Amino acid sequence: MYTIGIDTSHHFLLLVLMDENKVVDYIQDECPKLQSEYIIVELDNLLKRNDISLTTVKDIVVTIGPGSYTGVRIGLTVAKILGSIVGKTVYTLSTLQLYAGVDNALVLMDARANRCYVGRYSSGTALVEDTVLTNDEIRKLLNENITLIGDLHLFDKKSYYPNLAQNFFLLKQKWQKVDNIDILTPVYLKSSQEYLRK
Amino acid sequence: MKDIIILAIESSCDETACAIVKNGNEILANKVASQIDVHTLYGGVVPEVASRIHIENISIIIKETLKEANMTVEEVDGIAFTQGPGLIGSLHIGVLAAKTLAWAYNKPLIPVHHLTGHIYSNAFVKELKFPLLALIVSGGHTELVLMKEDYDFQVIGETLDDAIGEAYDKVGRVLNLPYPGGPKIDKLAKEGKPIYKLPLPKVDSFLDFSFSGLKSAVMQTINRLKRNQQKLSIEDMCASFQKTALNALWQKVQIALDTYDVNQFILAGGVAANSELRELVKEKMKEKYPNIDYIIPPLKYCTDNAAMIAASGYIAYKKGIRANYDIGAKASLDLDNKTLNKKES
Ligand SMILES: [Zn+2]
Numbered sequence: 001m002y003t004i005g006i007d008t009s010h011h012f013l014l015l016v017l018m019d020e021n022k023v024v025d026y027i028q029d030e031c032p033k034l035q036s037e038y039i040i041v042e043l044d045n046l047l048k049r050n051d052i053s054l055t056t057v058k059d060i061v062v063t064i065g066p067g068s069y070t071g072v073r074i075g076l077t078v079a080k081i082l083g084s085i086v087g088k089t090v091y092t093l094s095t096l097q098l099y100a101g102v103d104n105a106l107v108l109m110d111a112r113a114n115r116c117y118v119g120r121y122s123s124g125t126a127l128v129e130d131t132v133l134t135n136d137e138i139r140k141l142l143n144e145n146i147t148l149i150g151d152l153h154l155f156d157k158k159s160y161y162p163n164l165a166q167n168f169f170l171l172k173q174k175w176q177k178v179d180n181i182d183i184l185t186p187v188y189l190k191s192s193q194e195y196l197r198k
Numbered sequence: 199m200k201d202i203i204i205l206a207i208e209s210s211c212d213e214t215a216c217a218i219v220k221n222g223n224e225i226l227a228n229k230v231a232s233q234i235d236v237h238t239l240y241g242g243v244v245p246e247v248a249s250r251i252h253i254e255n256i257s258i259i260i261k262e263t264l265k266e267a268n269m270t271v272e273e274v275d276g277i278a279f280t281q282g283p284g285l286i287g288s289l290h291i292g293v294l295a296a297k298t299l300a301w302a303y304n305k306p307l308i309p310v311h312h313l314t315g316h317i318y319s320n321a322f323v324k325e326l327k328f329p330l331l332a333l334i335v336s337g338g339h340t341e342l343v344l345m346k347e348d349y350d351f352q353v354i355g356e357t358l359d360d361a362i363g364e365a366y367d368k369v370g371r372v373l374n375l376p377y378p379g380g381p382k383i384d385k386l387a388k389e390g391k392p393i394y395k396l397p398l399p400k401v402d403s404f405l406d407f408s409f410s411g412l413k414s415a416v417m418q419t420i421n422r423l424k425r426n427q428q429k430l431s432i433e434d435m436c437a438s439f440q441k442t443a444l445n446a447l448w449q450k451v452q453i454a455l456d457t458y459d460v461n462q463f464i465l466a467g468g469v470a471a472n473s474e475l476r477e478l479v480k481e482k483m484k485e486k487y488p489n490i491d492y493i494i495p496p497l498k499y500c501t502d503n504a505a506m507i508a509a510s511g512y513i514a515y516k517k518g519i520r521a522n523y524d525i526g527a528k529a530s531l532d533l534d535n536k537t538l539n540k541k542e543s
Binding site: 034036037038039040041043044054069070073074076077078080081082083084085086181182183185186188 | 256291524526
């Protein structure tokens with residue numbers, strides 16, 4: 001039996017095929033804003049080139065944000081349909097958790113308007129809750145002796161993205177099983193209330 | 199002939215909808231999750247908020263539709279979906295849901311233009327007779343479409359600025375009425391008289407519309423009343439605005455009906471639910487065009503729903519119109535035969 005990992009919450013379209021023991025294959029395209037066009041094409045490719053039918057895929061693990069709102073919803077829509085209608089079991093991971101993997105790491109992901117989503121993880125566990133901070137606030141945190149992951153170019157460093165396909169597999173113990181897929185919603189870290197007209 | 203069953207998904211604006219329709223005119227299930235209560239709070243549709251509600255509703259609405267029809271996805275012949283036009287974030291959810299279903303169940307994927315859905319919602323009332331003239335009026339659209347045959351769309355007139363529904367919402371805001379303004383104005387207009395003179399919008403081009411000037415005219419009238427310390431009657435203003443807007447609409451319909459030889463006139467879109475417009479069409483068609491058949495769709499088919507997408511999708515399916523998995527949502531999509539009649543494998 002196989003599991004498919006899906007992450008579309010940043011500028012990658014990442015699809016990972018896993019079995020019980022390893023990452024079997026994966027597709028990682030850099031296609032910001034085009035994930036919605038290519039996700040099904042690439043899912044189809046991934047299964048076909050491994051000669052696997054969707055019926056032998058039992059589980060889906062998907063990142064639920066924070067990240068690009070549209071991006072997060074792309075992976076999640078596919079996962080919700082596969083879970084709710086097709087009958088797969090769905091698991092979730094925080095996007096920042098996926099980026100951290102099992103490292104002792106600070107994950108920084110561009111949230112635009114001079115802010116970043118910030119995740120602080122160690123061995124796959126969040127040390128503080130995922131949050132949004134201004135880039136100025138983040139600069140003060142950068143002296144710590146930990147691995148930095150993500151959009152580091154915003155802080156005059158070279159951006160670093162780890163092997164996300166591998167991270168999906170390494171975090172297997174951390175996958176959160178979704179009990180009611182129909183009510184699963186993305187983690188935005190910004191509430192709808194903020195869109196109320198003032 | 200074998201029955202053809204289409205499952206359709208619609209998410210172009212603020213309704214998440216799914217339906218299953220047999221042979222283009224028999225509804226087996228039709229579900230709509232409306233967001234109107236939420237958007238009323240926000241004073242209008244906020245795109246990001248709409249997208250958020252769509253993803254909350256999408257799987258449950260499909261599940262409920264299948265349950266109501268007592269069917270599985272295996273039993274349907276094709277998956278139709280609204281590709282556009284609409285709010286891009288909202289469209290994405292429906293497009294992806296449709297693509298995922300089509301892929302998982304290996305079903306043909308049928309892209310549908312939202313406005314063709316509005317047109318074909320009339321197929322639930324009776325058979326469409328070609329050539330026909332369709333007037334599509336909604337919050338986003340005001341279009342006159344000539345159809346010489348099934349799935350042949352020629353836009354012969356459209357709004358140069360605001361859609362008529364948009365004008366209603368704007369005037370509603372000026373009059374401090376809650377969102378959406380359309381139904382409220384329609385209701386209040388019944389209690390008033392069109393005593394305020396508002397200029398009929400002038401458009402030079404033959405069959406096009408313009409409604410943006412109407413809002414300014416309403417504002418000017420209100421300001422003048424204020425200056426003269428006269429009391430504004432909201433009801434009378436609603437009646438005046440509505441009469442002027444609908445006359446502007448009808449004026450162009452009449453030119454089109456006089457110009458083109460059609461067998462049927464159909465009304466479509468959210469503003470087709472307007473009671474005065476429905477009366478106006480009935481009256482004028484009887485009086486001036488007794489030989490032209492006409493359809494005024496029941497209220498439930500005026501607002502956005504997925505049954506209409508399935509009805510249009512059924513014709514598209516029969517015409518061999520298909521989409522590949524790489525198809526994307528389109529915020530703006532022309533009602534144009536070349537784009538709509540693409541037969542991908
Ligand atoms: Zn519509």
